[in-house]
Amino acid sequence: MSDGTSPSPTAIEAALLTEARAPKGARKETMDLIEKVAGGRLVRDVVFLPPNSAIDRRLRVPIAETNDGDIATIEAEIDGHMAAYKNLPHRIRLRDETGFLTVAYFRGNEEMLKRMWPVGQTRLVSGKIGMYDGMRQMLHPDHVVDPEKGEAPPAVEPVYPLTQGLFGRTLSRTILAGLDGVPEAPEWLEATTVKAHDWPDFRTALEHLHRPASPEDVLPEGPFRTRLAYDELFARQCALRLRRQHRRKEPGRAVVGDGRFAQKIIDSLPFAQTGAQLRSIKEIYADMAEPAPMLRLLQGDVGSGKTLVAALAMARAAEAGFQSAMMAPTDLLARQHGQTLAPLLEAAGIAMAVLTGRDKAKERKVILERMASGDLSVVIGTHALFQDDVAFKDLGLIVIDEQHRFGVSDRARMVAKGYSPHVLVMSATPIPRTLALSIHGDMDLSVLDEKPPGRQIIKTATMPTSRMSEVIEAIADAAKRGERAYWVCPLIEESEAVDLAAVDDRYEELKAYFGKGVEIVHGRISPTQREAAMERFRSGESFLMVATTVIEVGVNVPEATIMVIEHAERFGLAQLHQLRGRVGRGDKQGSCVLLWKPPLGVNAKERLDAVRRNDDGFAIAEIDFRLRGAGDMLGTQQSGLPPFRLVSPEAHADMLGAADKEARLAIERDPDLATSRGEAIRLVLKLFGYADAAELARSG
Ligand code: ADP
Ligand code: MG
Helix, strand or coil: CCCCCCCCHHHHHHHHCCECCCCCCCCCCHHHHHHHHHCCCEHHHHHCCCCCEEEECCCECCHHHCCCCCEEEEEEEEEEEECCECCECEEEEEECCCCEEEEEECCCCHHHHHHHCCCCCEEEEEEEEEEECCEEEEECCCEEECHHHCCCCCCEEEECCCCCCCCHHHHHHHHHHHHHCCCCCCCCCCHHHHHHHCCCCHHHHHHHHHCCCCHHHHCCCCHHHHHHHHHHHHHHHHHHHHHHHHHCCCCCCCCCCCCHHHHHHHHHCCCCCCHHHHHHHHHHHHHHCCCCCCEEEEEECCCCCHHHHHHHHHHHHHHCCCEEEEECCCHHHHHHHHHHHHHHHHHCCCCEEEECCCCCHHHHHHHHHHHHHCCCCEEEECHHHHCCCCCCCCEEEEEEECHHHCCHHHHHHHHCCCCCCEEEEEECCCCCHHHHHHHCCCCEEEEECCCCCCCCCCEEEEEEHHHHHHHHHHHHHHHHCCCEEEEECCCCHHHHHHHHHHHHHHHHHHHHHHCCCEEEECCCCCHHHHHHHHHHHHHCCCCEEEECHHHCCCCCCCCEEEEEECCHHHCCHHHHHHHHCCCCCCCCCCEEEEEECCCCCHHHHHHHHHHHHCCCHHHHHHHHHHHHCHHHHHHHCCCCCCCCCCCCHHHHHHHHHHHHHHHHHHHHHCCCCCCHHHHHHHHHHHHCCCHHHHHHHHHC
16 A cells, blocks of 8 residues: 555545545435434445444355355356246246256346346356245345356455445445545554554555455454554544643633631531542642633442532632532432532531422522522522523532433533533442543543441342232331331333333332332322422331332432332343432441342343442442443443444453553643644544544644
8 A cells, every 4th residue: 555655644534524425326315324324424434334244255155055044155057047927036047066046036127137147157146045945045146247257256245234225235335435535544543552453554454344355354353443443442532631631721710719618517517528528629629729610520429428529619619709500410309409418508608599490480580589699609400500591690610410311512501601610520320430531531530439437238139029028028117117118110211101000000009008108209290299209208207109210319318228129120230229329328227129020131130149249339330331341331421422433342442441541642742733643643533523622632
């Protein structure tokens, strides 16, 4: 490939970022169909579409040795034609020394087929063997060539994901045409990286992926796809680092407090802060004191004490004369936060209110006025906080709880309500550190990895639903001691109606058994009723709460000691762990029962056992990561990043750390991407959809 001149980024950019062209004669909707499978219509989109597999057509097999379903390439003599008749296709009989094969065409002009298949001549045919009436048949062969002319079917043919109406051959030809216009690329990776793995260059890797010499060439683990996946990871990590670097230079306002409010909160606590809390608060205060806006993720398992950290951050803002807003994903959680924060903020004399979508017009008006005048220092709310008529006097800090429920655009809408406010995102979903790099890489990270002392371990058991009566008896005993229990049923969107019916049925059964004291909450129950039910549960008027996952986070009822989770096999491990964290918050021993419905697969059993045996959310996340593969975690986060094209999380997630390290070094050495390697990095950023980051580097 190389002709001695150095490869030009502009040329490759031009080749890859132009529209791909469907082959001549293709139907006019072809590019729309290709866009569906490739995620775009640029050359970049089609050449970054990896084959699922590849068909090996090199092997020539005697007819008698082929089996139903084989993709076979056969050299045989044309024996005769049988014209289409009634609903039978046009058939051509082929023979070799071992037997006969019928080639069949449902479409096609008889004269043309006779010319294409002259009796007495030899042809090489390649396609799928089927059985029809006990005879070997090949319907519409993939390839027919004349060996006398020295023709051969493609040796190894990549197979791409398709969609209704799109032919594999049309897609391949589009990809190859695009690929042939792509010149050699400058190397954006460290020479030592490429050498250490014995990787091909970018252009060669693409070439082999689409023109494989053997089926192994297209495997995710193979060197070609791996090199490209690494490029994709590297591009993402560079982009995240550049965004972070840029954010640190953005104009914002330094929030420097004198500690007078924070100290009052600390003085009011009946306990000392954990080391992790002290460390996180220090990191947050340092960020807030910078003129650039903070974007920090506070990760901490359930019960690790995030609320206090948030309260101290908001107190800091109040000391400096700024307002804070805390966003929670549901009304219920907003109110719960209000209740837990109230005593802390009151201790410091900080005025606070809760604003949700449920407030009556009159109350709402009063709160809005107090926000606008600056009378309120802290407002806790839901999506209601995004509304256009919501304004702050001077918003300096935003705290977002349970980040995965808010999209990046939600965050942006909230940020727009202040002048570059600092942002603290709190998440109780622990993710392995390497994954955090990829998903939250543009944020700084604080981790509450130490639990407050004396926190008990929740006794956890797994059992089949057939043992439910034992569980019910245990709840009855607990109720006699004044304790309370949750009974959680899954609610999966796709089967919502069935699931809700199941929750209702369970509620009716338990109510029939216990008489009174049983409540139900789920998303279809009106907020007023839900609140009333929660209140009866909190006050002890009721002792059993049947619920879907609305109680997943935030609910804090110290008397709750039993958590029953039905169909536990249908929940994610992090979710099970979070739910379990709802009990044992008081001084009494908590327990959790994971009920599963047989049959339970090996993997599902291992997953439930992981929750039973571990009480650390990070350990559970690591196990989940291993059992489920990183795919779900990488894929389902609302990261706002372009989806991976070449990275297969199962095969490539373990390269994340290395790609991130390489990105960090590259950006540290050349923050403006001013060197020739920097120019190459800018190119790889654009190719993988991070043009914004490439621009950030240019503007410095
Ligand atoms: P989460 O991180 O799940 O939001 P919370 O902030 O709700 O956790 O804290 C859980 C419980 O631990 C609360 O009752 C809180 O008062 C208590 N807590 C927080 N920090 C400490 C500490 N340093 N020592 C003892 N208890 C603490
Ligand atoms: Mg919390």
